[in-house]
Amino acid sequence: MIKDPRAPEPLGWKTFSQGIWKENPVFVMLLGLCPVLAVTNTAMNALAMGLATTFVLVCSGVLVSLLRKVIPKQVRIASYIIIIATFVTITDYAIQAISLDLYKALGAFVQLIVVNCIILGRAEAYASKNTVVNALVNALGMGVGFTFALLCLGVVREVLGSGTLFEVTLFGPSFQPWAVFVLPPGGFFVLAMWLFLFSYVRKRRARIQELKKEVSHAA
Amino acid sequence: MTEELNPSAPTLPKSRNLIITLAGIAMISGLLVVLTFQLTLPRITQNRQDALERAVFTVLPFAETRTNYLLTEAGLEELPDADFAKANVFAGYDQTGTLTGLAMEASARGYQDVVKILYGYAPDTECVVGITVLESRETPGLGDKVDSDPDFLDNFACLDAKLTPDGSTVINAIETVKHGKKTNEWQIDAISGATITSTAVGNALSESTQTMLPLLAKHRNSLKTHKESELSSKE
Amino acid sequence: MTESRVQSKGAVEARAMLHTSPHLRIAPSVDIIMRNVVWAMLPICAFSVFQFGISSLALIVTCTLACIGTEHLICRLSDKPSTTRDWSVAITGILLALTLPPSFPLWMAVVASVVGVAIGKLFFGGLGHNVMNPALVGRAFAQAAFTGPLTTWTPYLAEGRFTEFIPSTLTLPFLRPNSITEWLAHTAPDAFTGATPLALMKFEQVSTNGIQLLIGTTAGSAGETSAGLILICGIYLMIRKMADWRIPFWILLTAFVTSGVFYKIDPNLYPDPLFTLCSGGLMLGAVFMATDMVASPVTPLGVVLYGILIGFITVIIRLFGGLTEGVMYAILLANACSPLISAVTQPRIYGAVKPKKGQP
Numbered sequence: 001m002i003k004d005p006r007a008p009e010p011l012g013w014k015t016f017s018q019g020i021w022k023e024n025p026v027f028v029m030l031l032g033l034c035p036v037l038a039v040t041n042t043a044m045n046a047l048a049m050g051l052a053t054t055f056v057l058v059c060s061g062v063l064v065s066l067l068r069k070v071i072p073k074q075v076r077i078a079s080y081i082i083i084i085a086t087f088v089t090i091t092d093y094a095i096q097a098i099s100l101d102l103y104k105a106l107g108a109f110v111q112l113i114v115v116n117c118i119i120l121g122r123a124e125a126y127a128s129k130n131t132v133v134n135a136l137v138n139a140l141g142m143g144v145g146f147t148f149a150l151l152c153l154g155v156v157r158e159v160l161g162s163g164t165l166f167e168v169t170l171f172g173p174s175f176q177p178w179a180v181f182v183l184p185p186g187g188f189f190v191l192a193m194w195l196f197l198f199s200y201v202r203k204r205r206a207r208i209q210e211l212k213k214e215v216s217h218a219a
Numbered sequence: 220m221t222e223e224l225n226p227s228a229p230t231l232p233k234s235r236n237l238i239i240t241l242a243g244i245a246m247i248s249g250l251l252v253v254l255t256f257q258l259t260l261p262r263i264t265q266n267r268q269d270a271l272e273r274a275v276f277t278v279l280p281f282a283e284t285r286t287n288y289l290l291t292e293a294g295l296e297e298l299p300d301a302d303f304a305k306a307n308v309f310a311g312y313d314q315t316g317t318l319t320g321l322a323m324e325a326s327a328r329g330y331q332d333v334v335k336i337l338y339g340y341a342p343d344t345e346c347v348v349g350i351t352v353l354e355s356r357e358t359p360g361l362g363d364k365v366d367s368d369p370d371f372l373d374n375f376a377c378l379d380a381k382l383t384p385d386g387s388t389v390i391n392a393i394e395t396v397k398h399g400k401k402t403n404e405w406q407i408d409a410i411s412g413a414t415i416t417s418t419a420v421g422n423a424l425s426e427s428t429q430t431m432l433p434l435l436a437k438h439r440n441s442l443k444t445h446k447e448s449e450l451s452s453k454e
Numbered sequence: 455m456t457e458s459r460v461q462s463k464g465a466v467e468a469r470a471m472l473h474t475s476p477h478l479r480i481a482p483s484v485d486i487i488m489r490n491v492v493w494a495m496l497p498i499c500a501f502s503v504f505q506f507g508i509s510s511l512a513l514i515v516t517c518t519l520a521c522i523g524t525e526h527l528i529c530r531l532s533d534k535p536s537t538t539r540d541w542s543v544a545i546t547g548i549l550l551a552l553t554l555p556p557s558f559p560l561w562m563a564v565v566a567s568v569v570g571v572a573i574g575k576l577f578f579g580g581l582g583h584n585v586m587n588p589a590l591v592g593r594a595f596a597q598a599a600f601t602g603p604l605t606t607w608t609p610y611l612a613e614g615r616f617t618e619f620i621p622s623t624l625t626l627p628f629l630r631p632n633s634i635t636e637w638l639a640h641t642a643p644d645a646f647t648g649a650t651p652l653a654l655m656k657f658e659q660v661s662t663n664g665i666q667l668l669i670g671t672t673a674g675s676a677g678e679t680s681a682g683l684i685l686i687c688g689i690y691l692m693i694r695k696m697a698d699w700r701i702p703f704w705i706l707l708t709a710f711v712t713s714g715v716f717y718k719i720d721p722n723l724y725p726d727p728l729f730t731l732c733s734g735g736l737m738l739g740a741v742f743m744a745t746d747m748v749a750s751p752v753t754p755l756g757v758v759l760y761g762i763l764i765g766f767i768t769v770i771i772r773l774f775g776g777l778t779e780g781v782m783y784a785i786l787l788a789n790a791c792s793p794l795i796s797a798v799t800q801p802r803i804y805g806a807v808k809p810k811k812g813q814p
Contacts, residue, residue, distance in 0.1 A: 070240060097263050100267060
């Protein structure tokens with residue numbers, strides 16, 4: 001695919017959807033795995049972390065895109081980091097103001113959004129080269145994809161690990177919770193299972209398309 | 220990098236421009252952060268205070284209001300409400316303004332990490348009357364039961380922490396015994412399967428009562444036993 | 455050492471030159487070795503059933519069937535011939551059962567078996583490719599997932615053990631184990647404390663009689679109680695050259711020396727070295743699990759390092775860790791290290807020049 005990398009991409013459904021399926025930050029690109037493993041022990045934590053990251057992703061994307069003509073190339077990474085850190089700090093205060101319990105549950109991982117490679121990656125690879133609207137839509141898509149992935153893990157871990165979903169008890173009192181899924185090793189197990197599932201589905205799809213091509217060629 | 224060495228590449232922008240850009244961005248950032256801080260500060264302080272109040276009122280059953288104190292070797296100092304983060308003793312008063320008990324923090328090593336608890340102490344009966352866990356990373360389903368297991372919390376109906384008559388030390392140090400082996404008033408009956416966390420709670424209480432209670436006895440006079448009467452006497 | 459043995463053997467054969475062809479013997483194949491390991495474990499299983507009754511029997515049968523079933527199913531799903539015939543998965547099942555408490559709910563045992571065989575063995579590519587001992591992977595998962603049931607011990611030689619299941623054994627899937635309080639009251643009236651010798655040592659500084667430990671009249675996992683029987687079965691395997699004697703030797707020696715040092719420092723606080731050897735799962739782990747052919751190093755020096763590592767970590771976890779028993783994690787850790795150990799301790803090929811640093 002040869003085209004000028006500086007040419008802005010046209011806005012389309014793809015701008016939004018690529019972050020959700022084709023370039024899902026967690027299941028496809030394997031980025032930002034630290035919070036994925038660490039704060040998905042309950043669905044609520046996963047959702048909060050996903051939304052916080054999405055907020056930072058969108059805001060920093062918009063600001064980077066707005067300033068893309070002003071920022072000289074030599075100091076761009078430093079500028080992006082400052083911008084991202086600003087929104088992370090804002091998120092940090094906001095979560096403290098919303099709920100202290102949630103803030104305690106997320107721990108250091110709110111502050112650590114600043115080093116989440118998805119955000120810097122989007123700023124560098126997309127927002128700095130595209131218009132504000134494109135950057136916004138793309139960041140939103142990535143954020144939704146990230147939140148979706150976190151929820152995938154969070155739901156499985158909470159249901160199996162504590163027998164609840166969003167703190168609503170699902171089973172009777174005699175349900176045996178699988179404590180391992182609430183503990184850190186459970187994060188690795190569940191992530192591995194989801195990755196397994198995703199790559200299985202993708203490979204199957206690719207094979208079916210290949211077969212279809214062969215059939216049409218033969219015809 | 221190699222591009223910059225290339226003479227045909229565009230020349231470097233002046234470092235002044237770079238600095239100005241960075242400074243500009245930093246200023247925008249600073250502005251945003253300060254703005255958010257100002258906006259959220261009252262809510263955050265309120266949240267922290269609420270969380271503390273909830274914990275204090277959990278361990279002191281009849282308390283309705285609280286006063287913050289800082290207990291040191293030098294004395295017992297009353298702190299204004301805003302300085303609650305610095306306090307280490309919280310006095311709880313009931314509806315009529317009578318002192319119901321004191322809440323203090325204690326911590327000890329548990330199974331995974333340090334377990335931090337807040338416990339209530341009733342000066343009239345010299346008992347530990349309640350605990351609540353402030354921070355813990357204990358195993359879900361086992362160690363974290365110390366905050367919810369009703370049988371375990373029954374230990375703290377009146378856990379003996381009596382001082383010697385001269386107030387210099389606790390007569391019987393609080394200790395944790397294996398499940399079903401409790402024989403004395405100062406012993407904690409551990410949760411079976413969570414002995415280590417139960418022991419951590421016992422150790423925290425034992426250590427804190429042995430250092431704090433003699434100090435408290437020494438400076439007992441600075442402690443207000445009645446809140447309203449204090450106000451009325453001022454008038 | 456090996457060389458001298460070969461020479462002496464040669465000398466013997468030279469004297470008695472009454473050999474007809476064929477003179478070459480085939481090394482025993484995988485399934486023959488594995489079958490022998492299973493035979494060697496049967497006495498331990500039998501003792502476990504004698505000691506803990508039909509609950510233990512049900513546990514062993516369930517684990518073995520679940521392991522074989524998982525392997526068969528996954529082989530079928532990935533269009534590969536079933537590898538259940540090489541007996542190795544049966545060993546995994548039996549070993550897993552022997553490391554679980556006799557009262558362990560059967561449905562949890564099935565979960566442990568599936569995780570052990572699927573994640574611990576087949577996801578790595580099956581026999582010969584697993585990094586860790588599959589039985590221990592299953593047990594580690596069970597310990598993390600179901601900590602409570604895995605640390606619930608029942609009395610040995612309980613009354614009526616051959617006619618009645620321990621109530622928690624027959625728990626319905628996904629439910630908490632049935633309460634055993636009532637059962638305990640009528641089977642063990644003389645106050646069973648629910649503690650293994652290791653727990654007694656760690657929390658109450660009460661040592662258990664050495665003879666009891668050797669025979670196995672203590673509470674504990676289904677197959678770990680009788681240190682003497684395990685040792686005899688292990689020696690049978692080693693005499694038949696079906697297991698590497700050096701691994702258990704170095705593990706036991708290191709454990710003995712390490713705990714001996716601490717015992718010398720403070721005999722009141724630390725257990726004596728013989729107690730360390732005979733209590734808990736050390737004997738079972740050293741003889742049957744650490745010797746897993748795939749997950750242990752292959753070089754002579756590597757085997758020594760591997761054994762020392764396991765013995766040392768076990769004792770350190772037992773004395774200073776939060777857990778009472780450390781054999782499982784010690785072996786898993788050493789399993790993970792064993793490719794590295796093998797790589798570092800490669801013997802120099804005769805005549806080969808050591809490559810200089812920085813050159814491929």
